[in-house]
Amino acid sequence: MSSPWQASAACAPRLDLPWTADRADLTEWQAISMTAICDACPVLTACTSAVAALDITGGWWAGTDRDPLATEPTSLVPITWRPLLTRTGRSLGAQAALDLDGLAAA
Numbered sequence: 217m218s219s220p221w222q223a224s225a226a227c228a229p230r231l232d233l234p235w236t237a238d239r240a241d242l243t244e245w246q247a248i249s250m251t252a253i254c255d256a257c258p259v260l261t262a263c264t265s266a267v268a269a270l271d272i273t274g275g276w277w278a279g280t281d282r283d284p285l286a287t288e289p290t291s292l293v294p295i296t297w298r299p300l301l302t303r304t305g306r307s308l309g310a311q312a313a314l315d316l317d318g319l320a321a322a
């Protein structure tokens with residue numbers, strides 16, 4: 217996509233921000249920063265019209281995440297620690313165990 221209005225896009229010089237990332241992969245700071253840049257962008261109206269006309273459904277455009285299927289990050293997988301023992305019962309420390317049972321239902 218390349219249109220004349222894109223020459224004035226406020227996001228163009230901000231290659232330090234992840235404009236094409238999924239929402240779940242963004243930090244809150246990145247999302248707030250991109251929203252603020254779009255809010256002050258001189259071509260916000262043209263950008264909003266373009267992403268709607270082109271049915272863009274990914275990345276960050278016109279101040280919002282465009283992925284309708286994106287979700288917030290799910291909670292972390294709980295980790296439990298189990299004692300790691302030799303056959304004779306001597307302790308070798310602890311072994312991490314992930315509780316994956318609850319993920320299937322999520």
Ligand code: SF4
Pocket residue numbers: 225226227228253254255257258259260263264276277278279
């Ligand atoms: S509104 Fe946002 S995504 Fe669109 S051109 Fe401006 S800065 Fe870039």
